[in-house]
Amino acid sequence: MRLTRRDFIKAAGGLGAALLTSPFLSKVAEAIEREKKNFPVIWIQGQTDAGCSESILNTVQPTVVDMVTDIMSLRFHQTIMAASGHQCISVLHEALKSDEKFILVVEGSVPTKDEGVYCTIGEDENGRPITFLKWVKELGEKAMYVVAIGTCATWGGIPAAEPNPTGAKPVTEIIDPKKVINLPGCPARPHHLVGVLAHLKLFGLPELDSKRRPMVFFSRLIHDNCEMRPFFEKGDFAKSFGEKKCMYLLGCKGPITYNDCPNYQWNSGLNWPIRGGSPCIGCAAESFIGSTGNGIYMRLPEAKVPGIPGLKVKADKFGTIVGAATIGGIIAHAMGRVLAHKKKKEEKKVEEER
Amino acid sequence: MAKKVVIDPITRIEGHYSIEIEVENGKIKDAWARGDMFRGWEIILKERDPQDAINVTQRICGVCPVAHAMASARALDAAFHIVPPDNGRIIRNLIAAGNLLHSHILHFYNLVALDYVDITAILDYKGNDPTMNNIKEWVKNEVKSGRNTAAAPFLPRYKGDYIKDKDLNLTAINHYVKAFEMARTAQEMIAIWGGKMPHVTGIVPGGVAENVTAEKIASYLYRLRKIKDFIDTCYIPDVTAVAKAYPRWFKIGAGYKNLLAYGIFELNNEGTQTYHIPGAFIDGKLENLDQKNIKEEVFYAKYSSPTGLHPFEGETVPDPNKPNAYTWVKAPRYSSKPMEVGPLARMVITHVSGKRSEVSNLVRDTLKSLGLDVSALFSVLGRHACRALELKIIADEAEKWLLELKPDQPVNTKYEVPKESEGFGLTEAQRGALGHWIKIKDHKIERYQCVVPSTWNCGPRDDKGIRGVIEEALIGTPIADPENPIEAVRVVRSFDPCLACAIHVIDPKTNEIRKFKVA
Ligand code: SF4
Ligand code: SF4
Numbered sequence: 099m100r101l102t103r104r105d106f107i108k109a110a111g112g113l114g115a116a117l118l119t120s121p122f123l124s125k126v127a128e129a130i131e132r133e134k135k136n137f138p139v140i141w142i143q144g145q146t147d148a149g150c151s152e153s154i155l156n157t158v159q160p161t162v163v164d165m166v167t168d169i170m171s172l173r174f175h176q177t178i179m180a181a182s183g184h185q186c187i188s189v190l191h192e193a194l195k196s197d198e199k200f201i202l203v204v205e206g207s208v209p210t211k212d213e214g215v216y217c218t219i220g221e222d223e224n225g226r227p228i229t230f231l232k233w234v235k236e237l238g239e240k241a242m243y244v245v246a247i248g249t250c251a252t253w254g255g256i257p258a259a260e261p262n263p264t265g266a267k268p269v270t271e272i273i274d275p276k277k278v279i280n281l282p283g284c285p286a287r288p289h290h291l292v293g294v295l296a297h298l299k300l301f302g303l304p305e306l307d308s309k310r311r312p313m314v315f316f317s318r319l320i321h322d323n324c325e326m327r328p329f330f331e332k333g334d335f336a337k338s339f340g341e342k343k344c345m346y347l348l349g350c351k352g353p354i355t356y357n358d359c360p361n362y363q364w365n366s367g368l369n370w371p372i373r374g375g376s377p378c379i380g381c382a383a384e385s386f387i388g389s390t391g392n393g394i395y396m397r398l399p400e401a402k403v404p405g406i407p408g409l410k411v412k413a414d415k416f417g418t419i420v421g422a423a424t425i426g427g428i429i430a431h432a433m434g435r436v437l438a439h440k441k442k443k444e445e446k447k448v449e450e451e452r
Numbered sequence: 453m454a455k456k457v458v459i460d461p462i463t464r465i466e467g468h469y470s471i472e473i474e475v476e477n478g479k480i481k482d483a484w485a486r487g488d489m490f491r492g493w494e495i496i497l498k499e500r501d502p503q504d505a506i507n508v509t510q511r512i513c514g515v516c517p518v519a520h521a522m523a524s525a526r527a528l529d530a531a532f533h534i535v536p537p538d539n540g541r542i543i544r545n546l547i548a549a550g551n552l553l554h555s556h557i558l559h560f561y562n563l564v565a566l567d568y569v570d571i572t573a574i575l576d577y578k579g580n581d582p583t584m585n586n587i588k589e590w591v592k593n594e595v596k597s598g599r600n601t602a603a604a605p606f607l608p609r610y611k612g613d614y615i616k617d618k619d620l621n622l623t624a625i626n627h628y629v630k631a632f633e634m635a636r637t638a639q640e641m642i643a644i645w646g647g648k649m650p651h652v653t654g655i656v657p658g659g660v661a662e663n664v665t666a667e668k669i670a671s672y673l674y675r676l677r678k679i680k681d682f683i684d685t686c687y688i689p690d691v692t693a694v695a696k697a698y699p700r701w702f703k704i705g706a707g708y709k710n711l712l713a714y715g716i717f718e719l720n721n722e723g724t725q726t727y728h729i730p731g732a733f734i735d736g737k738l739e740n741l742d743q744k745n746i747k748e749e750v751f752y753a754k755y756s757s758p759t760g761l762h763p764f765e766g767e768t769v770p771d772p773n774k775p776n777a778y779t780w781v782k783a784p785r786y787s788s789k790p791m792e793v794g795p796l797a798r799m800v801i802t803h804v805s806g807k808r809s810e811v812s813n814l815v816r817d818t819l820k821s822l823g824l825d826v827s828a829l830f831s832v833l834g835r836h837a838c839r840a841l842e843l844k845i846i847a848d849e850a851e852k853w854l855l856e857l858k859p860d861q862p863v864n865t866k867y868e869v870p871k872e873s874e875g876f877g878l879t880e881a882q883r884g885a886l887g888h889w890i891k892i893k894d895h896k897i898e899r900y901q902c903v904v905p906s907t908w909n910c911g912p913r914d915d916k917g918i919r920g921v922i923e924e925a926l927i928g929t930p931i932a933d934p935e936n937p938i939e940a941v942r943v944v945r946s947f948d949p950c951l952a953c954a955i956h957v958i959d960p961k962t963n964e965i966r967k968f969k970v971a
Contacts, residue, residue: 149514
């Protein structure tokens with residue numbers, strides 16, 4: 099049976115991201131091999147900590163070797179490639195000259211202040227360092243698709259956090275956003291990249307939301323499928339790290355973060371932050387670290403998160419956040435529960451005192 | 453006449469790093485090392501909730517996030533006047549051990565091996581391992597394609613003296629593949645306690661967030677044992693085989709031979725005792741560590757902030773146009789001396805301290821079996837050997853620590869963020885001594901400074917013009933062919949550089965790029 103683009107989207111959308119488990123992806127990988135030969139991938143790193151690359155290496159099926167031999171032709175990746183210096187830069191120059199189509203993966207934000215001197219890769223024929231900004235523009239222009247991998251490349255991430263000392267920007271502000279697929283997450287998740295590469299190869303551009311995130315991975319909030327949700331509904335909240343209850347009072351950002359961690363946990367499905375006794379820190383959210391008023395452990399109504407009604411709202415660059423109303427509702431519910439809980443406790447206390 | 457060679461970028465390391473060398477009579481005569489990226493973490497941390505530092509500083513480096521989490525948590529513990537309970541301390545050690553396992557294996561096989569191993573040997577593979585045959589077929593087809601980038605990312609590469617022994621090459625390629633699986637398994641060991649990896653959420657002030665259960669102990673234990681097998685049957689034999697194939701590399705890349713280590717793997721909750729011994733090894737003598745002796749100099753670094761400051765007073769004001777400066781890495785000095793940090797420093801200091809007999813015995817036996825003395829450790833191969841030996845020791849210790857955990861006992865200590873306070877946290881990242889210094893005012897971060905291992909190793913000349921550690925280690929390295937300076941990158945990679953916190957820069961207004969006026 100041959101999967102069509104429609105089938106794929108229907109299946110993925112209907113069954114949720116849980117479908118995208120490793121064996122499924124490995125089938126997709128097989129299909130890719132049948133379809134066409136590997137497509138060239140050029141992976142460049144700017145203001146990154148290489149955490150996204152490290153994360154991708156945790157892929158189970160397909161394995162790293164499968165990816166390199168069967169899925170893509172990885173022409174450039176500084177952490178893996180054998181070549182150094184001129185030899186390695188020549189790969190980029192060649193990509194700019196040839197008419198071969200390629201996919202550009204950008205990891206890390208792009209510094210733009212002072213003409214981008216805060217990150218350089220290689221040098222030109224005059225011995226002048228070439229800025230990452232220039233590489234992203236030129237390679238981005240030529241690329242068929244651009245995958246912005248991780249929160250830094252998608253939203254700007256920590257380098258772009260207040261006061262943004264280097265004028266760090268996300269990829270969509272450097273090149274035509276219509277080519278870009280955003281895979282936020284700090285770090286990005288292996289199955290997200292594999293899934294996107296597979297989809298591009300087999301069916302073209304996957305269905306994206308208004309912020310250019312693939313719907314299959316980013317259509318639900320952490321809060322929607324969280325295993326602590328029953329505790330949230332009852333208003334039973336953890337007061338300290340390690341209490342296995344709803345983490346709302348410890349600053350959980352699950353109610354504003356789109357990702358599939360509850361369905362498809364981390365590191366071969368062993369654990370994920372909320373199960374591990376800590377709140378979701380919102381690493382895939384646009385507001386991650388962002389402003390100084392948005393503390394990791396600060397409760398949601400107090401944390402300054404752009405785009406959430408009723409809060410100290412900063413204009414949201416992309417327009418309204420999807421499901422903003424729902425988020426307002428979640429917070430209202432939580433507040434109600436916290437107050438109800440307090441009241442009950444107080445009543446109990448008064449009773450005891452009698 | 454001296455010939456200038458620029459290697460930009462140096463690949464198979466973490467971050468943006470390049471070197472410029474002067475080659476004369478087939479040897480490196482001078483060297484400049486440049487960090488090519490700046491993000492300004494310390495500036496971003498200002499005014500934030502001190503608790504955020506653990507998560508924010510992890511993003512300095514995706515390979516050693518746990519080390520930053522640990523340094524940060526220890527700095528916060530000190531500033532909050534708390535200590536973790538037994539379980540919290542032990543789990544932090546287990547997370548750090550996982551990160552060490554991940555990083556050392558990945559470094560040797562997936563970052564360094566391609567400098568020695570001949571990947572094209574796969575074409576001679578005759579066995580029936582499906583993965584090896586898959587790679588063989590792939591390389592064959594790629595080579596047939598005739599592209600310049602055929603078999604990328606493994607080719608092109610520098611021409612050089614790669615291993616000739618066919619079996620050794622094939623074994624190494626097989627282990628290169630296995631190493632990815634081992635690294636992933638080590639990441640899983642971290643996630644068991646840390647929630648996820650890279651970037652754990654489970655290290656918190658006063659301890660950790662994840663509770664102890666027998667299931668988690670078992671889950672960690674069997675992964676640990678799998679990796680221990682790999683260390684014994686692959687890693688140590690492979691490092692030994694490379695050592696035997698390249699004996700002259702025990703004489704190249706010595707550097708200053710001054711070593712610094714902060715100690716790691718806390719054995720008591722106050723953190724005053726650690727498995728690896730802290731100390732400063734200067735001119736062949738071991739001294740007690742005193743963090744007050746650390747100063748950061750910035751004459752050749754692109755910062756306009758004052759030079760010679762202790763990290764508590766540290767400032768980070770970027771100035772891309774500063775004359776003479778050629779890098780974004782500061783030049784830290786200990787008692788005014790450049791110091792090498794990393795597995796070599798940890799193993800030699802712990803060995804010389806005489807406090808861990810198993811370390812001393814392993815170092816002595818290994819040297820004896822290779823017919824070498826201690827001075828051989830100060831070299832390219834010495835660094836790789838120390839890394840491998842350290843991993844064996846720590847994997848053994850981790851199993852003991854794991855079995856000290858007690859289910860149902862607390863994993864963290866309650867705390868409040870004080871209005872005003874300060875503290876520092878010293879630990880060891882895989883690549884060496886790591887310290888965080890924090891000052892808190894009005895419950896917020898007033899000042900935060902990180903002095904990271906790569907600042908010690910990859911930094912520039914200091915105010916007096918004394919070269920940085922890697923710059924010095926490069927001096928005298930033979931370069932057979934300046935077009936293919938494979939020897940230089942071998943020296944650099946032996947340090948396992950991790951540049952995510954550093955940078956170099958051009959003057960955007962002129963075309964004069966690198967006019968170093970070196971005093
Ligand atoms: S998104 Fe996170 S993991 Fe990825 S590069 Fe940025 S800081 Fe590193
Ligand atoms: S607030 Fe956080 S922990 Fe609670 S249910 Fe929502 S996502 Fe889960």
